Amino acid sequence: MHTEALVQSILVPLFLILLTTVEDTLLQSVSQVGGVCKFSSESSLRRCRTPDGKICSGRGKCDCGVCICEATDPGKFYGPRCDCHDWVCSTYNGKTCNDRGYCDCGMCECDEGWFGDACQFQEECNLPSRKSKELCKNPEGVVCSNKGTCHCGSCMCNNKDNRGLVTGRFCECDDSECLDEDTGEVCGGHGQCYCGNCYCAAGWHGDKCEFQCDISPWESKRRCKAPDGKTCSNRGTCVCGECNCHDVDPSGDWGDIHGNTCECDERTCLATYDRYTDDYCTGHGQCNCGTCDCKEGWAGKKCEHPLSCSLSLESSMKKCQGTSNLPCFGRGQCQCGKCTCYPPGDSRVTGKNCECDDRQCENISGEICGGYGYCSCGRCICEEGWFGKLCQFQRSCDLSEVQSKEICETSDGVMCSGKGSCHCGQCICRPQDWWVSGEYCECDDRECDKHDGLICTGNGLCNCGNCECWDGWMGNACEIWEGTEY
Template sequence: MPLFLILLTTVEDTLLQSVSQVGGVCKLSTESSLRRCRTPDGKICSGRGKCDCGICVCEATDPGKFYGPRCDCHDWVCSTYNGKTCNDRGYCDCGMCECDEGWFGDVCQFQEDCNLPSKKSKELCKNTQGVVCSNRGTCHCGSCMCNNKDSKGLVTGHYCECDDSECLDEDNGEVCGGHGQCYCGNCYCAAGWHGDKCEFQCDISPWESKRRCTSPDGKICSNRGTCVCGECNCHDVDPSGDWGDIHGDTCECDERNCHATYDRYTDDFCSGHGQCNCGRCDCKEGWAGKKCEHPLSCSLSLESSMKKCRGTSNLSCFGRGQCQCGQCTCYPPGDSRVHGKNCECDDRQCENISGEVCGGHGYCSCGRCICEEGWFGKLCQFPRSCDLSEDQSKELCETSDNLMCSGKGSCHCGQCICRPQDWWVSGEYCECDDRECDKHDGLICTGNGLCNCGNCECWDGWMGNACEIWVGAEY
């Protein structure tokens, strides 16, 4: 009987909907119109649209935005970190994944039948600290099933490392205020919304917002900031003084370009011999060069001086020092690891993140590892002999989607050797793209750190998104 009543009500609503408007005039009373648009919690069109004669007109109907009879459907929760909908293993129906046969999970991330050995499965579930599912979930076929006993789904991430409770809006209790998607504790807002919890709405269109934020070179906020309602919030390094080091209406000014070596503790712009204007040095009389580093009293011309400092590189002093009158001063001074006439030798390149030189299996010669017998690799990390069978080795090199070294390398003794011709490919399974690491002065991580899976890991004494800031001892 209840099912019959539900069906009858549905048919009645459908019939009334079709006759609610005749000739463009609404035949429903205001009360009846709002009743049709009201959600069970009493909100009109879920607070995301306007009620027009019993029909909700949602704020946006573009893909990924709110839709449905009462603007209560959205597909953000169906998307994954790789940008796929339901991992391409199903389809999204009003924010819920309908998975293909053989798959399950919120985003169809789990396989019902597993062919992975238990040991391999657990290895794939370990986070960077070697903890299985961050101790906040269970491992199933190389994927983590996070513990969410409260049914709110706030423990997320590939290794259950994320706490999405940080995305909850204190006012309405919704994730990202109901106007965005939470990825690992950070809100990514829908078009027209902004704020840490997507709590503020723009009064201009997304197109107009983008137009206002576009820099003269055609990039959004010059790729140095985020666009919020037509205004750029620059990714500043040191926002002290009247403005920060990165400023301008479209973040087009980068004062870091005026430093020979960027030091947040000094105002040594333009080598102390000029004025920095929107990232460009205007030199005092008697000085020349991109950073006013060349004294005109020098017997060499600016071009000759730069040529002597470049050596075989396209960068002055290999990007690791300051050129003055044809002579390179390597920085930071006192660090014997950076040396050579043109600072061409950087022995820091022989170290891994923990500071070990050539993996303990060789020695460093001008930034290159000379490996001991029986070892090879950029950091002498691969043994030439192997006590694993071919099958055992390949098993350790397979990713969770059964790809060998992500399809970007070869497997040797259970370790992936990424293709050397693709210098940007790295990671335990060749899954990382080092081109995503920040640059400064044309160098990835400014040459002062290692690119670790898209993020710069800076050496001691350096910090910043691109390891461009010297915070070590004064020099």
């Protein structure tokens, strides 16, 4: 039975494509007599026009009432009006119709026993209700991100407009962000949307795949290559041979990252604690393409060291570093061997070298040590019966080992994503892999933004690849202090 289904999944799409090709050939042979088209220009275009008024869906040329579809990468458009493409059947795991069916002009025809737009749902379910619900929770513990319903451990996303814009394993993706404002098409009809981001076909660029490039991808990449050999210095995107630098300045008045190949990063001229103020080079120099030119009487990478100080620059930095690689642990300003801790007035950051950061004891909601311990210089001392970095695990357990492991399994049956151990239905991620986190150890915190070597700039927590900032801080890397005093 499985072999028959496999053969069917391969042969049927090939048959449909062949049939379409034969139909187009027959139509063209009928419409042409002696190599001359018998249709008028208007009649020919009418046969190629889609209901929304586009000729061959904007993806091909009309030849005597027959659409000649353009080749694209990935895949190829086909159909009477170039309106079919099988990439829309690809799911988040890269499989076509989850390998449980075949794609027919962008629609999944599912094998027996499966249903859904991507053949992701099984008609018969043997999972207990609690287990099913647990498998539908996103990393924040919300079932189907409150944008769908749970069926046998899989989320059925709400799509009232029947456009299928809410997607993702946990309905966490809103593909309406991929809609072209002018045409209403997903990625302008020239790409595929994955979780709100457009991945464009070859020759197309832009956030919504709205720009077509007239140079080869190789030539485009060559023009965008920076002196260090990296494309746009890894600080921008290459569009038709030109670098669009990531402007991280929230005001939008001036891009901190600039240059023909985004080689200039003026963020390096700002101290860790006061990034995005106008106080470049600690107010004692001029920033030129990411390097500080200090005024007379000042020295240091960021012009932070007064030459009037009795200590040398090296001695001053060494006294401020303590056991860290950064002066004042990246949480303050070092001047003449002494640290001034930031943010100003925050009693949670203390110590000679600002080494104690009691904010590290807080969870996303601001609770200290989960309510089951106290904080000592940035580390939780847990009450008896509790353990974990934030005292989040209880030593006693009323679940059997089998029940516990069932809860810790991911939807594909892997315990804690293979990156941790299970305790009372909770995953304890491997401590040696500091970057692993999440309810099922499925997150990689190395994806969180960082600066000066500090994840979330030390001003927030990394939550499944995204920075959650503490009060008073904002920005992708929690690098912007919202206060007014410095």
